[in-house]
Amino acid sequence: xxxxxxxxxxxxxxxxxxxxxxxxxxxxxxxxxxxxxxxxxxxxxxxxxxxxxxxxxxxxxxxxxxxxxxxxxxxxxxxxxxxxxxxxxxxxxxxxxxxxxxxxxxxxxxxxxxxx
Amino acid sequence: xxxxxxxxxxxxxxxxxxxxxxxxxxxxxxxxxxxxxxxxxxxxxxxxxxxxxxxxxxxxxxxxxxxxxxxxxxxxxxxxxxxxxxxxxxxxxxxxxxxxxxxxxxxxxxxxx
Numbered sequence: 001x002x003x004x005x006x007x008x009x010x011x012x013x014x015x016x017x018x019x020x021x022x023x024x025x026x027x028x029x030x031x032x033x034x035x036x037x038x039x040x041x042x043x044x045x046x047x048x049x050x051x052x053x054x055x056x057x058x059x060x061x062x063x064x065x066x067x068x069x070x071x072x073x074x075x076x077x078x079x080x081x082x083x084x085x086x087x088x089x090x091x092x093x094x095x096x097x098x099x100x101x102x103x104x105x106x107x108x109x110x111x112x113x114x115x116x
Numbered sequence: 117x118x119x120x121x122x123x124x125x126x127x128x129x130x131x132x133x134x135x136x137x138x139x140x141x142x143x144x145x146x147x148x149x150x151x152x153x154x155x156x157x158x159x160x161x162x163x164x165x166x167x168x169x170x171x172x173x174x175x176x177x178x179x180x181x182x183x184x185x186x187x188x189x190x191x192x193x194x195x196x197x198x199x200x201x202x203x204x205x206x207x208x209x210x211x212x213x214x215x216x217x218x219x220x221x222x223x224x225x226x227x228x229x
Contacts, residue, residue: 034217043120043206043220044159089159103172104149104218108158 003027004092006107013114019077021110023090026071030092030105035064035075038087038109047088048075080114087111118143120221122207128227134195137224141188141209148190149218150182151206159206165190194226202228 005024013019023033031052036044050057050064050073057064063076077084090107121140129135141148149172150162161174165184184190188209194201204225208218 036220041204041223041225043122043208043222045220046217049217103161103164106151106159106161 002108003030004090004105004107006088006090006110008110009108010111010113013080013112015082015114015116016079019075019080019084019112019114021075021077021088021090021112023073023075023107024071025073025092025105027092027094027105028071029094032093032102033064033066033073034091034093034104035062036089036091037084038089044089077112080112082114082116085112085114120207120209120219122205122221122224124224125222126225126227128229129197130229131197131199133197134193135197135226137192137194137205137207137226139190139192139207139209139221141190141207142211142219145209145211145219146188147210148184148188149208149210150190150192151208152176153204153206153223154202162192162205197228199228202226 034049035047037047038044048059048062066073087109089109091104093102123138147166149164151159164172168184179195182192204223206223208220
C-alpha cells in the first residue's frame with residue numbers, strides 16, 4: 001500500500017516554463033514533507049521541505065505547497081532549467097513515531113525532463 | 117564535513133554468492149538507513165540502524181541483513197544473490213536531533229549475473 005504517491009512517472013517541460021510535480025499521501029499522521037532530486041548513478045540530494053504547520057515554503061526557484069485537507073503537495077520550479085532534469089522524489093515523515101525514530105516514506109519518483 | 121561514503125561503487129557478483137556493502141555516515145550522525153532502487157520501483161526501504169540497533173525494517177526477505185558498529189558505520193549483507201537483486205543500493209544518514217532530512221551516499225551499483 002503506497003502511502004506516498006507520485007502519480008506522474010514522467011514530466012516534460014520547456015526551458016523557462018514552470019514545472020509542477022505532484023505528490024499525494026494517505027496518512028493523516030504525516031507532518032513533515034521533503035523533496036529530493038536524484039541524478040542517474042548518484043544518491044538523492046535534499047531539495048526543500050515543509051512542515052504541516054505551513055502551506056508554503058520557498059527557496060529560490062523552488063516552492064513547495066501543502067494542502068492538508070486534500071493530502072496533496074506540489075513542487076514548483078520556476079523558471080525550469082535543463083540542469084533541473086532529474087528524478088524528483090517526495091517523502092513524508094510520520095508524527096506518530098516516537099522521538100527521533102521517524103521513518104521516511106517515499107514516493108516512486110517523477111522523472112522531469114527540461115528541454116532547451 | 118565529509119559526506120556519506122559508500123564502498124564499493126560498483127560490484128558484479130554471480131547468482132548464489134553473497135555480498136557485503138559498506139556505508140560510513142556523516143560524522144556525528146547515528147542513524148543509517150539502507151534503500152534499494154530498481155528502475156520503476158523508486159526507493160525501497162530496507163532497514164534503519166540507530167546506535168547499533170535495528171529500529172525499522174522494510175519488507176525484504178531474510179537474505180538481506182545489516183549491522184551497525186559503534187562508530188556508526190554500517191554494513192549491509194545479501195546472501196544467496198538472485199538476478200533480481202541487481203540494483204542501486206543507497207545508504208542515508210540522519211542527525212541525532214529532530215531533523216528528518218536524510219543525506220545520501222552515491223550508492224553501490226550491484227549487478228548479479
